[in-house]
Amino acid sequence: MTDPRTRQRQSRATALACLGIVAGMTALAFAFVPLYDLFCKATGFDGTPRTGASRTGPVSEDRMVVHFDTNVAPGLSWRFQSETPRVEAQLGATQTVFFRVTNTGTVPSTGIATFNLQPALTGSYFVKVQCFCFNEQTLKPGETMDFPVVFYVEPGIKVDSNTRDLTEMTLSYTYFASKNGQPQAALATPAGIKAN
Numbered sequence: 257m258t259d260p261r262t263r264q265r266q267s268r269a270t271a272l273a274c275l276g277i278v279a280g281m282t283a284l285a286f287a288f289v290p291l292y293d294l295f296c297k298a299t300g301f302d303g304t305p306r307t308g309a310s311r312t313g314p315v316s317e318d319r320m321v322v323h324f325d326t327n328v329a330p331g332l333s334w335r336f337q338s339e340t341p342r343v344e345a346q347l348g349a350t351q352t353v354f355f356r357v358t359n360t361g362t363v364p365s366t367g368i369a370t371f372n373l374q375p376a377l378t379g380s381y382f383v384k385v386q387c388f389c390f391n392e393q394t395l396k397p398g399e400t401m402d403f404p405v406v407f408y409v410e411p412g413i414k415v416d417s418n419t420r421d422l423t424e425m426t427l428s429y430t431y432f433a434s435k436n437g438q439p440q441a442a443l444a445t446p447a448g449i450k451a452n
Contacts, residue, residue, distance in 0.1 A: 322344075334357055
């Protein structure tokens with residue numbers, strides 16, 4: 257038979273171990289989103305374009321058509337468009353495309369753009385050197401601003417067996433109302449309409 261003091265120590269040790277596991281899991285839950293975001297940006301996982309410096313390697317003769325899709329979430333009175341709907345990018349060559357944003361509302365408003373790349377497999381080969389995304393922009397009524405996106409497509413996209421047959425990709429941006437540097441879908445959804 258076990259001594260009551262020994263059982264009490266074992267119970268205390270078990271309770272402390274459980275408390276440690278709960279604290280660790282809670283910390284991981286809070287760290288998951290920023291760590292996942294960092295992972296996606298570093299690897300291009302799930303259609304997230306990578307960020308990096310200008311490319312210095314050789315340029316390929318191969319080309320990839322890059323389409324630009326621009327959207328504004330409901331509730332944000334902005335007009336948003338790229339200077340061109342698409343470019344034929346030479347692999348490895350740095351490209352610059354400008355995007356124009358206009359506040360069509362009657363009051364100043366702040367927005368922030370999120371982005372995605374499709375097909376998702378191309379994310380690890382699309383490298384943004386400069387981008388307006390994830391920077392809050394505040395526009396006065398009627399104000400227009402132009403923002404550049406500087407990028408290149410890694411030539412390795414034609415070596416990867418998963419992507420070598422692709423000839424097109426789409427870089428999609430959506431502007432949302434912003435609060436404290438975070439997209440606010442709730443602010444962008446009119447009352448009575450559920451967000452998808």
